[in-house]
């Protein structure tokens with residue numbers, strides 16, 4: 001029986017200086033494989049708008065869509081700690097709406113925590129959601145839901161003024177009750193400062209190894225993405241190329257009839273010729 005990763009076990013890992021692994025996931029089959037690999041935490045990211053739905057940004061993703069993907073992931077993750085992303089406009093309008101939507105994500109998927117983007121501007125939401133007993137992962141630095149405000153997916157926290165803003169955001173979300181915080185696309189020294197001075201688990205993406213853990217979008221790390229991957233996205237295995245080759249081989253074998261072969265058919269349970277002839281006669 002798998003032992004569940006929890007807020008407590010994850011904090012214990014931080015205290016021991018043991019790094020925490022996190023991957024995004026959006027479906028049951030991949031969740032089972034990620035679970036089998038022993039990854040500590042899984043993020044059902046709103047990046048699914050781009051990786052699973054083909055949009056250019058995460059902005060169109062809805063609560064209903066998050067719930068459908070999230071449920072499938074949770075069923076495949078008996079031990080990984082599952083975090084549900086709160087989609088664009090599910091928490092920005094009011095604190096009440098944020099708590100209601102965070103509650104829905106937990107009740108309807110059985111996940112373990114929610115994640116929302118933003119620093120000082122969302123502290124009331126973080127306070128209220130964690131006050132309702134739902135662990136909150138914050139997300140600061142490059143926050144993809146603000147792509148239009150940033151003018152693109154750009155590195156944040158560069159220069160003294162911007163570094164101060166990101167650091168103050170980290171302190172603000174921690175004081176509001178966030179137990180974990182994604183640091184996206186910020187410089188290494190700033191990531192190190194936040195990870196050492198702030199009492200929450202930092203998960204880096206494009207933020208160096210100076211964080212308590214790392215997250216990657218699984219299609220990026222498996223070389224499955226057809227778009228230009230960001231600099232930080234190391235390809236650990238070219239699964240995309242393997243899939244394309246397998247699809248090509250299948251296409252060829254279907255067309256030249258080498259697939260299905262006898263070993264793929266139910267020869268033993270087949271009817272005899274006499275019976276089949278009788279069937280034809282009966283249908284006349």
Ligand code: KIV
Pocket residue numbers: 024043044045046047048085139182184205215216217
């Ligand atoms: O939506 C997502 O997948 C994310 C990660 C990239 C951190 O926010």
